[in-house]
Amino acid sequence: MQHDRFQSPFSWRYGSEELRALWSEQHKRRLWRQIWTAIARVQAEAGLVKPAEADDLAAHIDSVDVARALEIEAEIHHDLMAEVKAYAEQCVIGGAIIHLGATSADIEDNADALRLRDSMRIITRRLHAVLLRLADLIESFSTHPAMAFTHLQPAEPTTVGYRLALYAQDMLEDYQACHAEIGRIRGKGLKGAVGTGASYTELLIGTQMTAADFETRVMAQLDLPAYPITHQTYPRKQDYRILTTLAGLAGSIYKFAFDLRILQSPMFGEWHEGFQKKQVGSSAMPFKRNPINAEKIDSLGRFVAGLPDTAWQNAAHSLLERTLDDSANRREILPVAFLAVEEMLITLSRILASFSVNETAIAANLDKFGVFSATERVLMRLGRAGADRQAMHEILREVSMEAWDAVMEGKPNPLISLVTTHPALLRYLSAQELSDLMDATAHVGDAPARAADFARHVRTTLGDSAPT
Amino acid sequence: MQHDRFQSPFSWRYGSEELRALWSEQHKRRLWRQIWTAIARVQAEAGLVKPAEADDLAAHIDSVDVARALEIEAEIHHDLMAEVKAYAEQCVIGGAIIHLGATSADIEDNADALRLRDSMRIITRRLHAVLLRLADLIESFSTHPAMAFTHLQPAEPTTVGYRLALYAQDMLEDYQACHAEIGRIRGKGLKGAVGTGASYTELLIGTQMTAADFETRVMAQLDLPAYPITHQTYPRKQDYRILTTLAGLAGSIYKFAFDLRILQSPMFGEWHEGFQKKQVGSSAMPFKRNPINAEKIDSLGRFVAGLPDTAWQNAAHSLLERTLDDSANRREILPVAFLAVEEMLITLSRILASFSVNETAIAANLDKFGVFSATERVLMRLGRAGADRQAMHEILREVSMEAWDAVMEGKPNPLISLVTTHPALLRYLSAQELSDLMDATAHVGDAPARAADFARHVRTTLGDSAPT
Amino acid sequence: MQHDRFQSPFSWRYGSEELRALWSEQHKRRLWRQIWTAIARVQAEAGLVKPAEADDLAAHIDSVDVARALEIEAEIHHDLMAEVKAYAEQCVIGGAIIHLGATSADIEDNADALRLRDSMRIITRRLHAVLLRLADLIESFSTHPAMAFTHLQPAEPTTVGYRLALYAQDMLEDYQACHAEIGRIRGKGLKGAVGTGASYTELLIGTQMTAADFETRVMAQLDLPAYPITHQTYPRKQDYRILTTLAGLAGSIYKFAFDLRILQSPMFGEWHEGFQKKQVGSSAMPFKRNPINAEKIDSLGRFVAGLPDTAWQNAAHSLLERTLDDSANRREILPVAFLAVEEMLITLSRILASFSVNETAIAANLDKFGVFSATERVLMRLGRAGADRQAMHEILREVSMEAWDAVMEGKPNPLISLVTTHPALLRYLSAQELSDLMDATAHVGDAPARAADFARHVRTTLGDSAPT
Amino acid sequence: MQHDRFQSPFSWRYGSEELRALWSEQHKRRLWRQIWTAIARVQAEAGLVKPAEADDLAAHIDSVDVARALEIEAEIHHDLMAEVKAYAEQCVIGGAIIHLGATSADIEDNADALRLRDSMRIITRRLHAVLLRLADLIESFSTHPAMAFTHLQPAEPTTVGYRLALYAQDMLEDYQACHAEIGRIRGKGLKGAVGTGASYTELLIGTQMTAADFETRVMAQLDLPAYPITHQTYPRKQDYRILTTLAGLAGSIYKFAFDLRILQSPMFGEWHEGFQKKQVGSSAMPFKRNPINAEKIDSLGRFVAGLPDTAWQNAAHSLLERTLDDSANRREILPVAFLAVEEMLITLSRILASFSVNETAIAANLDKFGVFSATERVLMRLGRAGADRQAMHEILREVSMEAWDAVMEGKPNPLISLVTTHPALLRYLSAQELSDLMDATAHVGDAPARAADFARHVRTTLGDSAPT
Numbered sequence A, B, C, D: 001m002q003h004d005r006f007q008s009p010f011s012w013r014y015g016s017e018e019l020r021a022l023w024s025e026q027h028k029r030r031l032w033r034q035i036w037t038a039i040a041r042v043q044a045e046a047g048l049v050k051p052a053e054a055d056d057l058a059a060h061i062d063s064v065d066v067a068r069a070l071e072i073e074a075e076i077h078h079d080l081m082a083e084v085k086a087y088a089e090q091c092v093i094g095g096a097i098i099h100l101g102a103t104s105a106d107i108e109d110n111a112d113a114l115r116l117r118d119s120m121r122i123i124t125r126r127l128h129a130v131l132l133r134l135a136d137l138i139e140s141f142s143t144h145p146a147m148a149f150t151h152l153q154p155a156e157p158t159t160v161g162y163r164l165a166l167y168a169q170d171m172l173e174d175y176q177a178c179h180a181e182i183g184r185i186r187g188k189g190l191k192g193a194v195g196t197g198a199s200y201t202e203l204l205i206g207t208q209m210t211a212a213d214f215e216t217r218v219m220a221q222l223d224l225p226a227y228p229i230t231h232q233t234y235p236r237k238q239d240y241r242i243l244t245t246l247a248g249l250a251g252s253i254y255k256f257a258f259d260l261r262i263l264q265s266p267m268f269g270e271w272h273e274g275f276q277k278k279q280v281g282s283s284a285m286p287f288k289r290n291p292i293n294a295e296k297i298d299s300l301g302r303f304v305a306g307l308p309d310t311a312w313q314n315a316a317h318s319l320l321e322r323t324l325d326d327s328a329n330r331r332e333i334l335p336v337a338f339l340a341v342e343e344m345l346i347t348l349s350r351i352l353a354s355f356s357v358n359e360t361a362i363a364a365n366l367d368k369f370g371v372f373s374a375t376e377r378v379l380m381r382l383g384r385a386g387a388d389r390q391a392m393h394e395i396l397r398e399v400s401m402e403a404w405d406a407v408m409e410g411k412p413n414p415l416i417s418l419v420t421t422h423p424a425l426l427r428y429l430s431a432q433e434l435s436d437l438m439d440a441t442a443h444v445g446d447a448p449a450r451a452a453d454f455a456r457h458v459r460t461t462l463g464d465s466a467p468t
Helices: A017-022 A025-045 A051-059 A066-076 A079-090 A104-140 A160-184 A198-203 A211-222 A237-264 A292-305 A307-316 A327-353 A359-384 A389-408 A415-420 A431-437 A447-464 B017-022 B025-045 B051-059 B066-076 B079-090 B104-140 B160-184 B198-203 B211-222 B237-264 B292-305 B307-316 B327-353 B359-384 B389-408 B415-420 B431-437 B447-464 C017-022 C025-045 C051-059 C066-076 C079-090 C104-140 C160-184 C198-203 C211-222 C237-264 C292-305 C307-316 C327-353 C359-384 C389-408 C415-420 C431-437 C447-464 D017-022 D025-045 D051-059 D066-076 D079-090 D104-140 D160-184 D198-203 D211-222 D237-264 D292-305 D307-316 D327-353 D359-384 D389-408 D415-420 D431-437 D447-464
Strands: A145-150 A153-159 B145-150 B153-159 C145-150 C153-159 D145-150 D153-159
Touching: A017 A025, A017 A104, A017 A327, A025 A051, A025 A066, A025 A079, A025 A104, A025 A211, A066 A079, A079 A104, A104 A160, A104 A211, A104 A237, A104 A327, A104 A447, A145 A160, A145 A359, A153 A160, A153 A359, A153 A447, A160 A237, A160 A447, A198 A211, A198 B359, A237 A292, A237 A307, A237 A327, A237 B237, A237 B307, A292 A307, A292 A327, A292 B307, A292 D307, A292 D327, A307 A327, A307 B237, A307 B292, A307 D292, A327 D292, A359 A389, A359 A415, A359 A431, A359 B198, A389 A415, A415 A431, B017 B025, B017 B104, B017 B327, B025 B051, B025 B066, B025 B079, B025 B104, B025 B211, B066 B079, B079 B104, B104 B160, B104 B211, B104 B237, B104 B327, B104 B447, B145 B160, B145 B359, B153 B160, B153 B359, B153 B447, B160 B237, B160 B447, B198 B211, B237 B292, B237 B307, B237 B327, B292 B307, B292 B327, B292 C307, B292 C327, B307 B327, B307 C292, B327 C292, B359 B389, B359 B415, B359 B431, B389 B415, B415 B431, C017 C025, C017 C104, C017 C327, C025 C051, C025 C066, C025 C079, C025 C104, C025 C211, C066 C079, C079 C104, C104 C160, C104 C211, C104 C237, C104 C327, C104 C447, C145 C160, C145 C359, C153 C160, C153 C359, C153 C447, C160 C237, C160 C447, C198 C211, C198 D359, C237 C292, C237 C307, C237 C327, C237 D160, C237 D237, C237 D307, C292 C307, C292 C327, C292 D307, C307 C327, C307 D237, C307 D292, C359 C389, C359 C415, C359 C431, C359 D198, C389 C415, C415 C431, D017 D025, D017 D104, D017 D327, D025 D051, D025 D066, D025 D079, D025 D104, D025 D211, D066 D079, D079 D104, D104 D160, D104 D211, D104 D237, D104 D327, D104 D447, D145 D160, D145 D359, D153 D160, D153 D359, D153 D447, D160 D237, D160 D447, D198 D211, D237 D292, D237 D307, D237 D327, D292 D307, D292 D327, D307 D327, D359 D389, D359 D415, D359 D431, D389 D415, D415 D431
Parallel strands: none
Antiparallel strands: A145 A153, B145 B153, C145 C153, D145 D153
16 A cells, blocks of 8 residues: 555545455456456347457456556546457457447446445345344343433333344344345446447347347346436436435444443443453553444444435436536445445444443443332322322322432432332332332333344344345 | 515425425324324223223314414423313313323324325325326327437437436336335334333233234324334434435436426527416516526425435434434424425426427437437448448548538538538448438437337336325 | 414524514515615616605615515516515605616625625624623633543543633634624625626716716615626525535534533533423423423534535536526525524523533542543652652552442442552652542643633633624 | 555545645654654753654654554554554654653644645645636636526626636635635644643643643644644534535536536537547547536535535534544545545646637627627617607517527527618617617626726735735
């Protein structure tokens, strides 16, 4: 790597080697060559070129020489035509028939669709693994009670597993969207300069093949469906759809990470991302555990959220049969959107692999705050037992306020004792009954069952749609 | 309307009465009452309340009195509880049992889901009509040749119908997305303060009904599916998904309108939006036809494109079991997104209803520029006829340059004559053959067939998914 | 208010009456009339119209009749020309000379600039008051120690006043930007349909006045500078600049509110927004204090952040001498940006008016976490006293870990006692010296002085630029 | 360059070597070392370290060895501490005192401020050159009449120079904003982990220097002003301000490029970007001139417009004394914003260097459309000459319509002849007078004077603020 010039973090720091390779110059040109070869093969079937010419092209698909192509480009200022020439230099037999009848966008746009689809497959596969891990965690913690917070204020208890199920539900929706996207991505097909396929129609005169047949056969070789209608490029709407799908996923992961950052604060102290032993922390506070992985996720997440706007503008301004004002920014936004989301998923996987909860802190928070919400249950039962609802409500309000003040002063929460010894309440329910009702850990509704059901649902859904 | 204060254009200028009514205070409260009634009915089935109480609630669903509710709200600063009190004042029998066991968000969020779904139905219905109209136009113009432009430069011919099919293809994708959204929108269900349904579980003790059953029955009455997992609200991810769907549609319409604005320029002069007779135009240039409808569409379109960002932020920052930082902006972004897109569709319908092309201008542009691309055909045929490709290419380049210069000087395009009289070309093809090949109107590939096919495809697809 | 249709929250719920009036139809038309009157007065000076005609116009500036104008607009579909006619109906003497030589945008754009400037003045005035209040609070709390948090983890102590100074510094920068904006806002001037002022030049032939003089005089009457160069409208870049200024301010307030929401969580418990007595809270948790004002601020803040994008698009796409695709969205984004930011400021003022800190909680957090960072000081002093830095660092690390574990188990922090009784440390420093060094409240660097200085700086700066 | 992995276009394709070097790992570390050296020098003045130690640091500023530092980082997972170690390995004398008393952000944030300022200087310098070139062009074309377009419809004439002045006015505003930004950019100063400077205060005990003095002296060495108040980092608001300034500039260039794309369409044919001889164009249409430079500008422009949002989010969510969720995305958005804008400016310079207008086409368009607007003048003069305004208006409307129809049929515009021979008009004005009035080229108001004035204004303003 050259350290004397700007290197995008997406070129080395973020994302996997696999995905970075997919967006390399080398791979792009390999895809172009595959498409040129497919075109030549079908033209051979039509009798327009010789099978040996097509074979020659096929034989040199992997011989991409980027350096040579860039040399040529420096002269002719056209990257695709430069690759044609570089390829032709290698193909002694078939060199002359490369790109026959084609328009640049016939090659580039189908290659882009293939790259987008392969990228989406990588994302989907990583998300699949994350969801399976989440399903395990949901099950493990489905009954584990914990304080729930609304407005960052303690509310009622929930379970750790149920809270995890919330993230899983969001990400399962994203998974289904990504999975559907894989099937939805389409190439431009072979339609020439303005989408009419005029050059192919002309070329095929006198053969048995129509332009539509020709397109169908080439695309079958690429295993890529094509839009029936295009102008010079595939509709840029497709980019917007893909980027919003990625941004949606980024949002789900962002929320998880933001929540984790809060819960990892020692003021909550409930959840933790794993902590590497050799990591340099603060020397004065060696125990300090900064949620740097979750913070990185959120940093990338909000970057991804901004990318669809550019894609929208590209689609909206592809004037008439296309203008080129999408080109420069697509070189950046398409790869970095995938790489950023992949880095988020990689980081999330790492967090989940060593995900741990602090049971002591969870229990302490529940003790401190959970019992208050239980007064609601006490009130209901007192009502059923014949007490005057209004009077009971007032008593519970008073003891709650007293207990809250104690908690705020750092004392143990006296609420259970206040309730179970209050003479007016003991008239309707026994101390034991009151004590049972005040058990916050039982006040979690059907969260345990819903969480466990959802874990099963995740597995079932993933089973139906294993990533390829 | 009060003219002495700001009135949003979405309160009166843009959108239909029907959709504006859907987002009124009155309708929102009517939906709340429907939900309270559904809850009461199922609680009656469980034996928790009396059927007469539920009936009383049902009887007053339509008696919304916003003024009274706002009076109460001014005192207690809580809009939903104010409505509970206003409703209770009207329901002498059932007033006391309104909202039993429920949390505000149980009511509000299901009501929002219902409004969103009804709004999406209106959009889908309007889009359905637009697409049928487009299908007709595509068919009418499927074979009508016209100049196609890339980079705003004349390229090859296409057909008017094929160009229209491009917009239709985008919008059909939007239609399918909107249609799917109608089936995908889910309510929160009945799950209480943090999603565990604890209060309902408690309430139903001693009855035959579980909290899950209870939820299922209430939601069945509302004909609305529920998320299995929620925190205090439904996942705000749903808002993001809906708004990106709308933004996607807005982008498709935007592109059509932008293209129309270009084609309506007298410099192109090919397409026109209808022009109202009494419209005040420029007095000095009475024939001036500003594409004000298309401009309005684009203005609203770029506004809609900006709205999903806020929804993303809401979803990403709904900390733990929710915070309320979504509330204020959702009052605005949800209705205005729908109203803006609806106005775009209404305007598009109007444009398409009186859509006309200027055949003279189209033919003139084709004459001027279309023949150049036909030289490609000539070159191919010359090659087949045994001519030297390189030599022929040079000749054609020269005559093209000569013709281009003539055109740029405002003279008639001499290219056909230059080609059909060139001795070197006549050695291989007859003047008649050359003349036939130079017919730009024939140089449209399979655009006519593809356009016609697509019109059929639009109709078939719409037939399968008639809007409700 | 009509409850049966959508009402934007910015029409009634958010913002002041004063600012909503500024963006009313009535006020807009009053401004138009002021501009028409100014034009007429200068035309009278030039001898083009009679002084009595101009006087007649002046006399009817405040007689705006929106209902009548809308009636006319329904016929002629042009809102400005409809107002001309409605105004003319009232002006028996001068009616015929209204709008003489002018283009719609000459009137509308200068009126918009005036509204924008008046709106910015209101914002600046409110921000001025907020900053003075902040300066008071900074001073009151300049020396009040409190735990500071990085990554939401306790770090070192700071002071409450110093933290407040951070928000104040951001908002002071915003204040200066808003203040500068007031002086920077320019109108279009009087330049006609494409900015050349051709119609005025023509009109003034034979008078002593040039078109440039004419413009200067009219704008002087309006007390509004004009751009020297415009096309049909003032450059839409101005809108973008204003909206990013507002969005910047919204960001500063957003940060304050987000921090407050965290600090108001009982898990921190340090800061509070005021709480209205009659506010309906949770019945089970009557003490629960949801930071609903801070949440509203953040909700509006992220909405405002999204608005500049649309303004950027408007500016970027005002093709050639202008297109109208800015018109529809400017009706919305300009007023709502101001109204949303004003509501944020109003709410912030209210929060600051009753701003209170919980001294007990602040002290408790400081006791729990502040002492850890003091070990850094101990280490430095031990070094100066001749101890081996490495050995001392290890001892301090060990006792810190021991103390941290105790804290995490909910026990009192034993760190001070562990340090002041450690034999190896006592060899270099006395127990009293160690104890003094461990006083976290002294470990705040020069935060108190910097905070106090900054409060003075705020007052000085505001004094120099009193809002008008 | 490695071709087997993703390379951001901003690492090689876009921007200058100079700016890319500024954002390299190497340069970043050089800046860090400058800051460490400045700290050591002032600590030497205070007597805390030896001058020889500081000298040793100074001597190795340029010996950055990124590879070695990355090796260390792979072990300790902290990039700045890894650089400290790599630097220390080189500094035998002063290695141990590097970073004494400092927090990572004290180094990083001042370095970032320096990079941002240097980047802004490059942008400002390039913009300066662009504006001088524009001033020349404005002057050259100040009186050259051309058709002006509103709604893409021909309106009245303007001059080429006046239109250019519009872009220049926007960019001059940007220039002033960029220039002001250079003076406004501030570093964090030296304030430690939470902004209180506690570690420096402690360190300086017993010296003659306060923490504030220390900071002042270090920052003076760096020639960088510091914020008086910070938390761990400088306020991220600064990033937002810088990015909106860049986005504003991007918007101005975008508009110019979009207009150029329209005017370069052969349908308008008026303006052209230069065209390189060897550029591969369409073989069938060798004369085709795609505005690929202007398209690239617009592509990058809309990408830049999306970047401030992420910066806003960073600033708004830097919770309490900072969280790290800004870090990952700032690695990308700061450099690419500058590089993209620089590429836009480089491209714009190239376009302007070979900027040419097609005088024939401009004249033809003016002939065709310009005369219509002249009827306004004719009407005014007829009025002055005593004719009935209403009757004359009707006549002119009729002849205009007749002429328009002719133009639309591709015939020469007969309007002048229709007007100058109309008996009813000749009653008030002579044929010569009418003919003079119909000269569209005279109908440009004071555009020539305003344009020329503005060119002078540009030069004067630039003279006052020469870039450094």
